[in-house]
Amino acid sequence: MAASGVDAPEFDVIVVGAGIMGSCAAYAAASRGARVLLLERFDLLHHRGSSHGESRTIRATYTQAHYPPMVRLSARLWDGAQADAGYRVLTPTPHVDMGPRDEPALAAAIRNGGAAEVVAEGAAAAWPWAGVFRVPEGWTAATSELGGVMKATKAVAMFQALAAKKGAVVRDRTEVVDVAKRGEGSVVVKTASGEEFHGAKCIVTIGAWTSKLVKSVTGMDLPVQPVHTLICYWKAKPGREHELTPEAGFPTFASYGDPYIYSTPSMEFPGLIKIAMHGGPPCDPDSRDWCTGGAALVEPVARWIDAIMPDHVDTAGGPVIRQSCMYSMTPDEDFVIDFLGGEFGKDVVVGAGFSGHGFKMGPAVGRILAEMAMDGDSTTAAEAGVELVHFRIGRFADNPKGNLKVSGDEGR
Numbered sequence: 001m002a003a004s005g006v007d008a009p010e011f012d013v014i015v016v017g018a019g020i021m022g023s024c025a026a027y028a029a030a031s032r033g034a035r036v037l038l039l040e041r042f043d044l045l046h047h048r049g050s051s052h053g054e055s056r057t058i059r060a061t062y063t064q065a066h067y068p069p070m071v072r073l074s075a076r077l078w079d080g081a082q083a084d085a086g087y088r089v090l091t092p093t094p095h096v097d098m099g100p101r102d103e104p105a106l107a108a109a110i111r112n113g114g115a116a117e118v119v120a121e122g123a124a125a126a127w128p129w130a131g132v133f134r135v136p137e138g139w140t141a142a143t144s145e146l147g148g149v150m151k152a153t154k155a156v157a158m159f160q161a162l163a164a165k166k167g168a169v170v171r172d173r174t175e176v177v178d179v180a181k182r183g184e185g186s187v188v189v190k191t192a193s194g195e196e197f198h199g200a201k202c203i204v205t206i207g208a209w210t211s212k213l214v215k216s217v218t219g220m221d222l223p224v225q226p227v228h229t230l231i232c233y234w235k236a237k238p239g240r241e242h243e244l245t246p247e248a249g250f251p252t253f254a255s256y257g258d259p260y261i262y263s264t265p266s267m268e269f270p271g272l273i274k275i276a277m278h279g280g281p282p283c284d285p286d287s288r289d290w291c292t293g294g295a296a297l298v299e300p301v302a303r304w305i306d307a308i309m310p311d312h313v314d315t316a317g318g319p320v321i322r323q324s325c326m327y328s329m330t331p332d333e334d335f336v337i338d339f340l341g342g343e344f345g346k347d348v349v350v351g352a353g354f355s356g357h358g359f360k361m362g363p364a365v366g367r368i369l370a371e372m373a374m375d376g377d378s379t380t381a382a383e384a385g386v387e388l389v390h391f392r393i394g395r396f397a398d399n400p401k402g403n404l405k406v407s408g409d410e411g412r
Helices: 020-031 068-085 104-113 152-165 207-218 294-308 359-375 379-384
Strands: 011-016 036-039 056-059 090-100 139-150 169-171 176-183 186-191 196-204 225-236 252-255 261-264 272-277 321-329 336-339 348-352
Touching: 011 020, 011 186, 011 359, 020 036, 020 152, 020 196, 020 348, 020 359, 036 152, 036 196, 056 068, 056 090, 056 252, 056 261, 056 359, 068 139, 068 152, 068 359, 068 379, 090 104, 104 139, 139 252, 152 169, 152 359, 176 196, 176 207, 196 207, 196 359, 207 225, 207 321, 207 348, 225 294, 272 294, 336 359, 348 359, 359 379
Parallel strands: 011 036, 011 196, 036 169, 090 252, 196 348
Antiparallel strands: 056 139, 090 139, 176 186, 186 196, 225 272, 225 321, 252 261, 261 272, 336 348
């Protein structure tokens, strides 16, 4: 209820940032009948953040045990949203994880994701993709059924359309510069053009710009560091093109170690396959040069391909297509899903720091953020076994590295 003397807010929920997380949150809130405003600083479906592009993967194999329940919840919500939209943005595939047998992160991912090892010691030739991958001595590989490829930009557009269909107001080219309390249960969102929007609750999902807005609004240093990364598409060798497609049963895959390599089957560009490495150098989202770290993000991938997939992927001349993207990294690579707190109490919720692995969980994160804003907690998270304690802002208060306890705890 608004405080005495303060007009009732025009919106129940204002969502700032219309990438995958914000669009999913707007859809979730509007689906419950809330009056929702979704604001985007740039054009809708722009390429300046972390939600654009041709593809993202879904997998439940995580080093940290708190992610598989969220992935499985999200998989159900992806299905529900696609049914609501009447078309698909997710193509199911198998998923493969591989790497050194003594790699602790890989062993944990296989265990937590319920994957099945398919490369036994000394029997690498027996597994389904033995003709594609040259698994080195001392490595293992495991398969899991929960895999797939999401058409990223198409998925964001789908959730925006669904939110609008449910009654949400969607505005782009509207930069939010301030969020302020206006009374109990009332928040005012101010834009660079001088407009003000009044809402009962606010959800902030602005990716690489999160730390700047949070610092401006609260003075708090939220450790969300934008990094520049590069998506690389490589040419399949002649005669091998079909083998690398979803139609041929080819999987999404991840290779553990240094570097961490990930891939999707050949689908968005015929004859090309996306194979890239996780990470990249720090950047400022407002002053990117769009090419930083090029060789450092390409050459390790080329070496990996030459060692593991030399008969199927051509590295001569480098990747055919290079696409710039950003991650928003936390020190522990865990998400931030929490109330902003302080004077805002539970009136402002933040979703940030998705660290290059959050897109697959967009529908789950969006549902959780909407419930936190509207109800003060998330029953969906509790029922699905998603432990939100891992995503609290307060974890950085006593330990700048958050959930990392010792060196080497990092995982994806």
